[in-house]
Amino acid sequence: MTSLRAVTLQLLNRLRDDSADIDAEYVVAPSSIAEAAAILAAAAEAGIPTAFRGSGTHQGYGTPVSADLVVTTTRLDSIIDWQPDDLTVVVQAGVLIDALEATIATRRQTAVLPEGVPGSTVGGAIAIGLSGYRRLRYGPTRDRVLQVRMATGYGKVVAGGSPVVKSSTGYGLPRLVTGSLGSLGMIGDVTLKLWSQPMSVATVEVGDASAALRDLYRPLAVLETSEGSFTYLGGPEAQISEQSARLGAAARRGLVWPEPITEPVQLEFRVPAAYVADAVEWIRRLGAVRWVAQHGVGIVSGGFEDFDVEGFTAARSWAESVAGAFVVTSGFGETFDPWGSPPSSVGIQRRIKDVFDPAGICNPSILAGNL
């Protein structure tokens, strides 16, 4: 086994990418999914724990992973096929979200990927399962991943889903892979469903976010933040004027999103939408420096200067008591599980992990329940 491991590492050396400052024995940057699959086949054979990396903006998300090999998507950086009239784009995992959005904005389209994560890659956002604020209007990111091509933990190139905007053809692999944090393999490219941008957009400051959500039909987002409450509108001009009149406030042109949360400790309440107001109470009481609550969605995220084990433990037990979760997304200590209690389906979850990553090499234990 040792010699196989040595030979594998030698081969990996040929794909070595030292340009990034990454703390791992080997860092490689495959230039195709087939190469990624070959690397994973070798790593599985030799039992080398492997991590995946896009641009590194969210490294550390999930339970900490120690890996000897890091596979990056830096060389998978092309927009392969954009079909504006079909509202689809095929894009490699390493493409930056900002670059993709800027390209498709030339035809007034959007992939509705998260706003305010500068430098993050498409593959990274999908691996984490990140959605942006416009989720209220357009649904979560995973609803727009139509097809995924990946290198599995057992070293094969596998495509799942369909390349068209609507499908009931086989199992929903794109949904499984979205949010799987590289625990099943590496995402190579994805086909995304696009939306046309609304004709005009506006931001309106409101007094009461819950009331705004109740009274408006289809706002893009309703956010309550430590700096005030805001409603985001999109549609024909007439619709925007009508809605801002209804809110009794002046509309500012454009979408002004909250500044990204940058405090060292970051966490999220993920609760049923009916509990957003309670989660806001909790995050205030915990002493968040800045926070953003997504009304109608159920995510309340905040930034903290310090880690408060006692407070966070209490908050977690409340969130779990309302069938939600309390997830620390950045800056947790060694002793605090970022995810909390494993899901009740952990048995099936474990079997899913095992069939896609039989050697257990892909981001080992990164997910809830040590998957």
Added chain:
Amino acid sequence: MDTATELIELLGEARVHTHPIDRQIYAKDAGVSVGDPAIIVLPETTEEVAAIMRIAVQADVPVVARGAGTGLAGGAVPTQGSILVVLTRMNEVYEVDEIGRTAWVGPGVINLDLSNTLTVFGLHFAPDPSSEQSSTVGGNTATNAGGPHCLAEGSTIAHVLGVEVVTADGDVVMLGGAAPDLPGYDLRGLIVGSEGTLGIVTRVLVRLTKNPPNVATMLIAFSDINDAARTVSDIISSGLVPAALEIMDRSMVQAIENFVKADLPLDAAAVLLAEVVGHADGVAAEAEIIRGVAEQNRATEIRTATDDSERALLWKGRKSAFGAVAQAAPDYYLNDAVVPRTRFVEVLEEIYGIADQHGLRLMSVFHAGDGNLHPLVSYDAAEPGMKERVIAASAEMVRVAVAAGGTLSGEHGIGLEKREMMSQVFTADDLDAQARVREAFDADGRLNPGKVLPEGSRCFDRPPR
């Protein structure tokens, strides 16, 4: 004790059927495949479903779940001497959360009944398949059903937040929930659209959609289907996402007018139904934009309805399509292949060519906004060899759609019907990955065997049951 006796002990005689007539009644869905269930059971609770599953495990018999049986792909056809679990009695709406806009419902709740129940809250369940008057939420979940309004709202997958599932071992697990992005894999996302092969859904947490304050429906006629297609493209690239964009072609319009007087323009080559929703001023503005686009693309007639009765009249033709087809001939067959929207005109032409070659009568009504075709062949199955000819022609039509960059099914599912076509869109490695998913949920292949994945999908196949 034999299996039937055990099941009678569990459910009582009234809810266990083995009589040949019952077995015949439950042998098929609304498609063309026929099976033969060994035993039909009608559970009323999750615990009963779990107990049925444990009995099936003990006896080593396969289990097939079924709702109203409106499926068209044979997904609920009981093959291999299975126990057929009919879920229609589990039809309770448990909890409606008006603020969070969710409800827990039994799998046997009928789609349209659910939306009607919710009228008082100003909410509805967005998936609206043509079968909405009889299909169940459980069946919608199994097939990831769509409907005209999933253009803007998404298919069933976007409206099912959580599911309670009886697993192949007879355990009960909860997947997903009302909270977003719960830790762990999105197993809910796998269950929806898995056609009863990964578990039996015993409760569904549905996402509810606010009823639009205002609606405008437009019926737009064209003398050339290309003009209709361009209108659809231009509407979407203008930034509008209408609630629905449906096209009926000439032969469909004529069949409908023969059936009901829906006052459709008989000389039109294509009729487009477009619907926009929102606040009053927004709706008026959007309708105006659509009118402009349609006129630019040489629309021959535009009617706009803004009140409910006018709207109902415009939709009447579209909603009568299946009745019209039934009147034209005793049987019909349709597939629901999807193509990239920009290719539908050329694909439709090829599809009509195929029908001509086989001497079949074809008409078409489809979800133009998302390229989901529904070429409908009306025929008489009593004519010798006819059914086989129709199925062969339909397979050719699906092949054409796939060749244009499309896929096998947009909203009906694969079932038995398109199972052998799966290798047109997936490689052996792709199918193996899907078979791995199935193995993770159901290592013994007990649930709905012989559906969705073709024989031999898993690299090391277990011997067939």
